Amino acid sequence: MKRYYRPIVRFDAARPETALPLAGGAGWLSQAICFQRGGAAQTVEAQDIPADWQDRLTAQRPPLAGLALDRTRVMGILNVTPDSFSDGGSLHSAAAALRRAEDMVEAGADILDVGGESTRPGAQTVPIAAEIARIEPVIRAIASDITVPISIDTRKSAVAEAAVTAGAGLVNDVSGFTYDPMLAHYCAREGLPVCVMHTLGPPETMQDNIAYDDVLLDVFDFLETQVQMLVDLGLSRGQIVVDPGIGFGKTIDHNLTLLRHAALFHGLGCPVLVGASRKGFIGTITGASPAVERVHGSVAVAQAMAAQAIQIVRVHDVAPTVQALVMHRAIETGDLS
Template identity: 50%
Template sequence: MTSALAPHDRWRPLVMGVVNVTPDSFSDGGRYLGAKAACDHALTLLDQGADWLDIGGESTRPGAEPVSADEEAERILPVIEAVLAVRPDARISIDTMKPEVAGAAMRAGAALWNDVTALSAPGAAELAAKLGCHVCLMHMRGAPRTMQDAPVYDDVVTDVARYLGQRAGAVMAAGVARERIVLDPGIGFGKTLAHNLALMAALEPYAGLGFPILFGASRKRFIAAIDPSAADAGDRLGGSLAAALLAARAGAAMVRVHDVRETVQAITVQAAILEAKDTGR
């Protein structure tokens, strides 16, 4: 792994803060749609300890409607430029399925292409190789509009691992260096509660696949399936922290979260406890 994708240490993954420049994201749709609001939020997340920012201009929530490449680029490019003008050291990921948007984002200063379709669009892998960027290959069953329509797997852990391995092989064959690839099992993307729990229970073996693992469960709907009182995404902090702590113990390289300050604190405290346990203090 390169230093950009390597966790801080054994128990402390990198923390990626979510910046949704959209009107309809499930967790905070519309709050940061304007460039200034999104930039201010991004800078706050950096101050709270985010190692990466994941900036997206198109919602991938269940049932989300697609937007054009031009509209998506118009949402995210001013935010990337504004953040880097203030914090030129910021590490920025672009959350997009569209190669043209990813290319524009990299030219604006982004360094990681986070793609829920695992660079499956025509020419995407070749473009990533040409750009020389880091890539996150995520598993998703179907498309955002239909992914939660009764998803079925033979064995979700095996099926997702096989898919990610195949996509990593295809992307490397297109010229992307192995050390620039991170994998995401796609919690909540075309999975039932049982599927999500099975993947989380198998996260430690996933971390042994030979690629760093990015884990994203923050505020997702499976938490409400376990705790019906958390119907609103803003009421899922506890469940989000539990999942992030699990990922840290399992060896994930990075956790993608909305609540950066709370996640950094929880992971740091857990790491201190686990390190004390290791040393017998």
Template identity: 55%
Template sequence: MSDYHRPLVQIGPARPEGAVTLAGGWGWFTHVEVLNRASAPRVIPAAELPQVALETLTAPRAPVAGLSFDRPRVMGILNATPDSFSDGGRHADPQVAVAAGVAMRSVGVDMLDVGGESTRPGAETVPAAVEIARVVPVIEGLRASGPGAISIDTRKAAVAEAAVAAGAGLVNDVAALTFDPALAPFCAARGLPICVMHAKGDPATMQRDPRYDDVLLDVYDYLAERIAALEAVGIERRNIIADPGIGFGKTLEHNLALLARLSLFHSLGVPVLLGASRKRFIGTIGGGEAGEDRAPGSIAVALAALNHGIQFLRVHDVAQTIQAIALYRAAMTGKQI
């Protein structure tokens, strides 16, 4: 069976001789955990990695939607929906949504992710026309309000086309471009960057007893297969971001298994996004029945992800997360960045 290579990421001012930089970012590593479905994990020096694996882990990631990945990036969640799990209805009015987006930009958000269909557990599919009516006025308002990267959170080609025409520049699909067969060709034809996420089942059914042989390796294999399939239809790897899909068809134990070894996903050779903000497991472990009460736990998970070299964090609590990242980087490097 195949080996999987997880860099044991380190960050700090004392970097030993022979350490190699992870993906052109802020982390480095000297050793790698080798995982295999047929044997126990083992740790080897980075120098013993196969050359292709080493090159994949160390190659700087290409900028996506104008954003480089030499530092952590923050994607702000802007749900133009009445029923999202944490903030449903808060930004259903386009003017309110635009104002919220402008506020996120004022504190330094890197990208705004606009969605018009809830993907909370149990959510039903929204007609494309309804989704378009929700997101297009928001995207148009954000584009008119000033510069800044915007993504559209959708599974549907018609919604993506309308959103891109309104000013979105990246497609973020929780179904990894499997829900609508027209979406991948559209993104390929336009040369659009995309984010592909792992989910087990659709939102309506995904939390009904999800099971895996090995959640970490199963999710990794799925994303690797989707990236290869999307490359085959003309989407360049440099335009792809991968998301392991915390909370999408996963139990608390599954989520924790993924978080503990997140750095494995760098072996995909693309930037990695983590969307764990305000998820149910944060409330279960740390307390916080309501979504807004889970901000401290969400930030803790985000900072833990930075220790794995994760490049993109998708969050609700933008200002607090950006402040936390600034202090994290200062504390880890011993200097203000």
């Protein structure tokens, strides 16, 4: 029976000699929660975790596109779409997008994620030419003015190629490299870092007939398979970010389970990204509507992810998120930087 080990993440100075370092950051673990399908979860000591899991949990995560992953980093969302669920249509030109990007970086964004196709539930696929027309001038303008890494949020190899030519350095595929079979090959050939996300089908149908045997373990197994595929193509685990896909083919309970146990994904030996910013389940739980009113709930999720040593949080509201993470780091580790 396959077993999965979710580290119980600690940061305080009272660290036992038997504790294991976690992913090269300030966190550590002396215990983990062991899951198996059909069985009850159990707490185990760190030294009882199998060697292969220990190796992946403790491995230093190298810099991603030049960005050190020794603490939780903030990815600012820059949607240049007319129909995204939260901020669609707000950026009408490359100049407007550049101003937003500059504001995000000034507020503390470590990386910018540019997207030209909405992937909200029910969204329709955007033609390749239209998607390139949206993202290319924006990425070119940002790359010529700002030094932080730029990610392209796309499922399509042609769009990724145009974005990388314009200045992007990371490919973020919400389909988990299942939509365009050429995209993984392109990224591996170019040695590009990637983000592989779990989703339950395309945006048009991902919220229809949602079903899992065990959402936490099913998502882990999918990501494990896709990571191995990318490794087989030539990428290293340090170049592969994994994302459990909050809100993509999940119910509220599924989302909360994945957030509660997000540290499990450290066991893939890759950096972990979580994107829950302004999503509908936050509004359902808190009553906050429209999406722009979900700042506080979104920041709370980001802080909960930092408590599990998640390396990247993808957010709309950079300034309040950065402020919360600075305070979290100061309280947990004494780091005032």
